[in-house]
Amino acid sequence: MNSRSKLVKKLDKVFSKFIRERDRSCLYCGKKENLQCAHIVPRTYLNLRWDERNCITLCYRHHLYWAHKDPLEFTAWVNKKFPGLEEYLNKKKNEHVKYDKAKIEELLEVYLDKVKNIDRLYD
Numbered sequence: 001m002n003s004r005s006k007l008v009k010k011l012d013k014v015f016s017k018f019i020r021e022r023d024r025s026c027l028y029c030g031k032k033e034n035l036q037c038a039h040i041v042p043r044t045y046l047n048l049r050w051d052e053r054n055c056i057t058l059c060y061r062h063h064l065y066w067a068h069k070d071p072l073e074f075t076a077w078v079n080k081k082f083p084g085l086e087e088y089l090n091k092k093k094n095e096h097v098k099y100d101k102a103k104i105e106e107l108l109e110v111y112l113d114k115v116k117n118i119d120r121l122y123d
């Protein structure tokens with residue numbers, strides 16, 4: 001049986017793969033290597049942790065040495081690039097959603113399926 005933390009880890013992995021395959025390159029510099037899934041609102045907010053609108057693909061360098069190092073500049077860039085996103089994220093950030101095991105299992109299934117069908121979705 002899977003524990004909740006194991007499921008969260010698994011979902012993080014699949015979700016990250018989905019985001020990277022969706023974007024295919026660093027949205028900041030266009031590089032296609034060493035890509036990571038970057039959260040706009042930190043993933044400690046569970047109701048935005050697996051929200052596709054809260055995640056973008058960045059290369060390792062821009063994720064760790066730009067977005068994480070200078071969150072204010074990163075947020076300003078995001079808001080300029082995606083008008084209206086900030087309002088959406090701020091609203092959703094404070095909603096109370098319960099992420100029990102069943103809900104996480106359900107999301108895991110959704111994203112396993114999305115990753116499997118990614119070429120059909122985005123080509």
Ligand SMILES: [Zn+2]
Pocket residue numbers: 026027028029030031058059060061062
């Ligand atoms: Zn980059």
